[in-house]
Amino acid sequence: MSEKYKGRYRIESARLKNWDYASSGLYFVTICTANRELYFGDIVNGEMILSAVGELAKTYWNEIPKHFPFVELDSFVVMPNHVHGIITINKPDDGKNNNDRKVETSNLGVSTLDVSTTRMASNAWKPGSLGVIINQYKRICTINARKIHADFAWQSRFYDHIIRNDESLERIRDYIKSNPLKWAMDKFYE
Template sequence: MTKKFRNKYRIPSDRMPNWDYGSDAAYFITICTQDRKWFFGNINDQKMVLNASGQVAHDVWMQIPQQFPYVALGNFVVMPNHVHGILVIDKMGYSSSAVETRLIASLPPPSAPSVPSTTSPKSPGGITGNKNPMFHDNISRIIRWYKGRCTFEIKKNVAAFGWQSRFHDHVIRNDLSYQKIAQYIVDNPKNWKEDKFYS
């Protein structure tokens, strides 16, 4: 049975000690609706059928690279009561165009989940260094924006809508893990009744 925090559904944290969640990496994100209510539609014939709220959840996720240009999107799915997606932060390779997914090569191996070295030949944050606001952005800020934007739009028609207060994040540390997670996201609708978030 899922443990609860303050009588709400809680997803255990996979956070790595000493890891900077604003650093370049691929992140597997899961965000659940409040009390895991089915706000986004339902599964029909092993496929997710989005309602209007689910379409908002999808469309706002697609806008993340416009709001945070150093972020690229991996696989993503909206489920009846949660979303799964891969976000790739690439500040060191950031340019005015969207980040391409040349992502895994720079990730730390599983045995070294430490903060990336500050002695990189590239200056962090570009020519503005640490004063570049982009350098201080992290996964929490991105998800806070996403949840807030969805909530604003969805509540126009569904006053009861809400997200659970926390979200689940997992640093993807190698290519094999990336491929497994990407496939898990694709397969989520057909495996819905076996999903731990099914309720």
């Protein structure tokens, strides 16, 4: 059920309750463009042909581990109006020693500084969490994509799925790899 926040109705989060999205794990992520606009290129004969904005989306995805050294990337694809990828957060101590409390992302012009528990309670993302990683990815893509296409925008949210076993991981990898071949049947195809 929708709840009110600051006098407006809000859709409840689809995130798994009681799961720490800054903890080690594999996450399947889908991020869509606003209104599913086809900013990233076209599918031709089952192959994705990237536009200049699509090239940015690919480049900045591959740079995520430079800014978040505890992140490893797995399968990834840029589609005409969305991206799919697998992100592994790999923190040997799951951040319990607080060495991950500050992440420098100087090339992006931002840092995620230690956030107090009072701010955390006000829905700020936990440093080093999946939300922070995706937020920074979307931010740098948006800044640079708008130099090419002034109207570029993402949907405000993103989809994630916690990958819990090898069977699920392989199924998702196959889905990502074959996504361009199945574009006409994709739920994001319009």
